[in-house]
Amino acid sequence: MPTITEEVRRAPRRDAAANREALLAAASATLNEHPDAGLEAIAAAAGLSRRAVYGHFAGRDELIAALIDSGAVRLNDIAANVDHPDTPTAIALLGARLWHAVEHVQLLAAMAVREPHVDLVAGALAPVRERLAALVERGIADHGIRSDMPAETLARLIERAAIAVLHEASVARLTDAEGHRLVMLSVLGTAGLGWQEAGALIATAPELAFPPAPADPAASEGARA
Amino acid sequence: MPTITEEVRRAPRRDAAANREALLAAASATLNEHPDAGLEAIAAAAGLSRRAVYGHFAGRDELIAALIDSGAVRLNDIAANVDHPDTPTAIALLGARLWHAVEHVQLLAAMAVREPHVDLVAGALAPVRERLAALVERGIADHGIRSDMPAETLARLIERAAIAVLHEASVARLTDAEGHRLVMLSVLGTAGLGWQEAGALIATAPELAFPPAPADPAASEGARA
DNA sequence: GATAACTTGCACACACGTGTGCAAGTTCGT
DNA sequence: ACGAACTTGCACACGTGTGTGCAAGTTATC
Structure with a gap:
């Protein structure tokens, strides 16, 4: 029984963390070549959709800050x-x-x-x-x-x-x-x-x-x- | 009688050339501080409207090229x-x-x-x-x-x-x-x-x-x- | 002072990037 | 295999910058 207050919360999926890392890596690689690449390009380089980025970071700024x-x-x-x-x-x-x-x-x-x-x-x-x-x-x-x-x-x-x-x-x-x-x-x-x-x-x-x-x-x- | 083929073309106004120079100077000054300043900012620094820029240059790229x-x-x-x-x-x-x-x-x-x-x-x-x-x-x-x-x-x-x-x-x-x-x-x-x-x-x-x-x-x- | 040159201010249309909502998937964990 | 976690693809609103058309103004020059 998890210690969460109300509901039984399942542990987050492991591939989510992996995707987060993939995003950071892709961002690093992409921004090195095109310093003002858009989220679209970064997400694509990570094998994800632009929309998915917002599942891991609040927005572009937070990604880059990280x-x-x-x-x-x-x-x-x-x-x-x-x-x-x-x-x-x-x-x-x-x-x-x-x-x-x-x-x-x-x-x-x-x-x-x-x-x-x-x-x-x-x-x-x-x-x-x-x-x-x-x-x-x-x-x-x-x-x-x-x-x-x-x-x-x-x-x-x-x-x-x-x-x-x-x-x-x-x-x-x-x-x-x-x-x-x-x-x-x-x-x-x-x-x-x-x-x-x-x-x-x-x-x-x-x-x-x-x-x-x-x-x-x-x-x-x-x-x- | 001007040597132009058809009509009598008056000589271009002298202040136009001056404004062109002012634009270049303003662009130089503005872009030095904010390398991706917009035409709006540049034109304003030259004392002109953004619209007037297009009277001297085909567009942003031509201005910068000049x-x-x-x-x-x-x-x-x-x-x-x-x-x-x-x-x-x-x-x-x-x-x-x-x-x-x-x-x-x-x-x-x-x-x-x-x-x-x-x-x-x-x-x-x-x-x-x-x-x-x-x-x-x-x-x-x-x-x-x-x-x-x-x-x-x-x-x-x-x-x-x-x-x-x-x-x-x-x-x-x-x-x-x-x-x-x-x-x-x-x-x-x-x-x-x-x-x-x-x-x-x-x-x-x-x-x-x-x-x-x-x-x-x-x-x-x-x-x- | 007439006239062409030049500027202005507004109206658009267009492109591009960000951030969000939502319904419909797909995939991992149990 | 069930369900939640995660992703997708679409829609939209918003902001910012560019380029254009046009009518109305201003200014230099003839």
Whole structure:
């Protein structure tokens, strides 16, 4: 006997939850290609009718909101677990780790420019931005990175440098390894390092190697197969 | 007696041309703030009614097309007249000169992402891009800039680095002088120069000083007041 | 001041996206 | 297999933007 007050309520069907996920996935995929695709297109990509969407979300805005902060949670989580005593390495590492979540970053980056969602994305991504800002300030203080412009400015330029690689990846069909390397080069260059300096850093620091080690502090020994 | 075949055609009124210009200016201003503003808003900003727009342009698309390639002509012209034996200096100079046409760049940059106009902008801006690409290739060949990535990739990253400063200017309210300096730093950093190297270059090369000398080959002696 | 050029304001028609209601399915869970 | 959960397809209302036609106004130019 269920604990519901009046009637016997059957448990919700499992495929409903699956469809909800399918919708989110389809929305992510569709909006990445056509940032202002309609619900019709999204629903179709999920194999559902437009009408069915309203069975899972109150409307377009709620769908997108769910999408945005599911992505943001993932990115914020990554950013929180990135650090390294050498600040340039830490910044490159942050870029590289975020690179692994390309799909999310891509969507967030696209939504961050779309008028109705700017504030939402900005709010959801605040933690990542603060992490980067902290690293930049530290880098300026310990002379690890350039000190010829305000920290906030530099942080924003670095962010954009990373996103630039994202776009480059779409047009140039970069592999994961190439993207991984390119974000770091782009980010480090913006941070003030000369290209050979950046190259040497990447080649030297084992944390920046391509098949990246996991961030979990407890999983450091059981990661490699 | 006019040379028109049949009837006596009076010359078009002069204020019509003025209104056309006003529309273009208003469109430029309005679309910079709200990239998907309607004709209503644009016409209002020009002091005209929406209906009057159709007296000057066949429709929204033609208005925007006119806007885009008027801007593109300006930028292409700038790019064509930029050169310098030292490639990093040439690249910085290109960035700085384009910085002076911020309003145009800003609009073009915004339109370059808007779905209906991507191809148009890309086509109109091809000359600037080719100029940059040529400089980048030359820079790689003469070891003036980084050689750790394909020239096309580097060119695109540099382009985005410049546009990043543009956006930074909107949020941080940069002065012209600050923007001028920041584009060069951003562009040179992406090109592979270390920040102190870039700073030294900017401080040294007289062409890169803030009140920039005009590009005209004939006006080189009469520029300073 | 006559006249053509230009603008205005209204009326439409049209397209497209969102959100809702409802009757008729289909499908999962028990 | 029964019933509820879920989906579908249609209808509609609503909002917003575009493009057009037309009569009546205003303004520059001859």
